[in-house]
Amino acid sequence: MSSASQDYRLSDELLGPVLAILDAYQDPYLAQGLVSAGCVSKLSIDGKRLQLGLCYPYPCMTQYRDTVMAITKKLAVLDAIDEVECEIDFQPASISAISTVEPIPNVKQVIAVASGKGGVGKSTTSVNLALALAAEGAKVGILDADIYGPSIPLMLGVSDFRPVSADGKMMSAATAHGISAQSIGFMLADDEAAVWRGPMAAGALAQLLNETLWPELDYLVIDMPPGTGDIQLTLSQKVPVTGAVVVTTPQDIALADAKKGISMFQKVNIPVLGIVENMSFHMCSECGHKEHPFGSHGGSKMAQRYQVPLLGELPLKLNIREDVDNGKPTVVADPDSEVAALYREIARKVGAQLALTKVQSTVSISISDDE
């Protein structure tokens, strides 16, 4: 994890107790104290007003208010402080630190969203995850690599967009709800079906990825084609993916395929950031009765078995489908809903997992350098 640059301007007498209090505050997503996690970037004092700068390695803008309130309460025990002025920032690490594949210009981190089986809600999860990362303060793009059924243009309400090229080399991306989007669907006429063979498809996708003029992005989310065949494997190797999210339903057949997905990423040394269990349960809107139409706890058992986090369990809910069908996914259509909050929670976990992955990767690189 890249720790924030430190500018500490407190007397030694005050610095010690302030750092101790800040480090006793555990960040829920990094599972470390703020100082150990490298989040404390600035400390200075003006009279009895402490000026605190925090820089997070994952986006968590919707949590800032609660964080500041909690920290202020803890620091209030010190006589030298009666007010805290807090500035919070977010800065993800750059991918070039660990990836062996050429980085994509302007793109810091690449998150692949995959599923072993089709129809489990991978695209719905990808698009809501991308929008949730943006809602938490990140600059985000999404690449629809689902060549057999590109659905991102429809889900973002930008089906009519056609990329243009100013220099004959690089294509523009669409902008929707504050994120950038590129899709093979933008190149196809409405009734045209994509018929690709493995190597051709992977090549076309790599081209789409590298020839898109992405604006500065903290995260590029890739909605992968469903399955774990050659296309997926090649794509994972051609694209500088920093971490993968595996989407599954709790159904045995979907779980069996999701396991193949995890193995595929492990084979090509891409860290699996966690599992999203989609359509986990259905809650009756009238009586509140909760049922598990596709079985229960499959995702959590799988997460335990493969030692990866369970990022979230999403309900089977009519609005989720209606919102993507209307081109306005739930995170933006109904930001105050429980479902939108679940997607934002998943986004924070994904960002934090990427930051933690950097720590492990950095360590393993330095060990091999020493050998």
Ligand SMILES: Nc1ncnc2c1ncn2[C@@H]1O[C@H](COP(=O)(O)OP(=O)(O)OP(=O)(O)O)[C@@H](O)[C@H]1O
């Ligand atoms: N949690 C959910 N609740 C209700 N409907 C959902 C949910 N998640 C996805 N859906 C719906 O299920 C259908 C399949 O979802 P989606 O297209 O995201 O799946 P996919 O895994 O990407 O499929 P494919 O493999 O065909 O690309 C869509 O109609 C979508 O709106």
